[in-house]
Amino acid sequence: MPDRIIHEEWQQQWGHEYDPKWKQGDLVPVLESLVVEGKLGTVVVDVGSGAFPISKMIDGKLRKGLKIIELDIAAPAYETEDSIRAKIDVENLAKKDFESRRVLVALRQWLKNKGFTTEEAVVDSAIFSDVLNYINYENVLPELLPLLKEGGRVIIFNAPRRGYKSLFRVEPKGNIDIFLLLRKLGIRLEILKFNNTDFNTTDFPSIQSLDGQMMLYVGVKGSINSSKSGIEAGIQ
Ligand SMILES: C[S@@+](CC[C@H](N)C(=O)[O-])C[C@H]1O[C@@H](n2cnc3c(N)ncnc32)[C@H](O)[C@@H]1O
16 A cells, blocks of 8 residues: 555554554553563653554553653654654655654754753654554664664563554564564563563464464663573574
């Protein structure tokens, strides 16, 4: 489907909610634990945030102090003291076109106005909730991850091939492909859940049987201890 039509389709969908109960049950508690443990950091980017960003479902008290940057292809831009939303097709980041560069400069300026550094890597956590199926993440992740600080986190909630198939940019790959790609990009697996159940076995066949299911993945950029987790060892 041409890019223009995809933009229009998402525009028409703007304001929809996408399985909020599921996300509130499975994803939000993990985000809240990360805040409590001081692991979510301060600058949080919510990619493909939608009109009801998952980052904003975090309990209000815990959310205090976070600076949330929402990126969405269909979003009307807005700005408050603690959050900013930019309309951007994240696929264009790789093209480094004028519009994406303009958006990045504006976001950096917003952070600078709040007293943050303007260094390249400025993001503490990047959330991709229910969006990987709709973007060519093999191109997008290498563009976004350099903005993540060393020790910063990538949080993904995704069921490959589940969703609006007509809006898939490319045929989505499975969960294993996703975390192999992340590892290649220097992200170390920290938490892995399928259907809200911790997955801590090295049993590769059972991972394969979960390849198309709803995955919650938390990974850390770089690592003090670069040894592979059991799961990663299992998929060698
Ligand atoms: C299924 S919704 C998920 C919304 C929200 N993250 C959630 O978990 O409920 C996918 C969102 O990604 C946005 N989106 C799709 N393609 C995009 C792209 N190329 N760049 C930025 N946002 C995109 C859509 O506008 C939509 O808001």
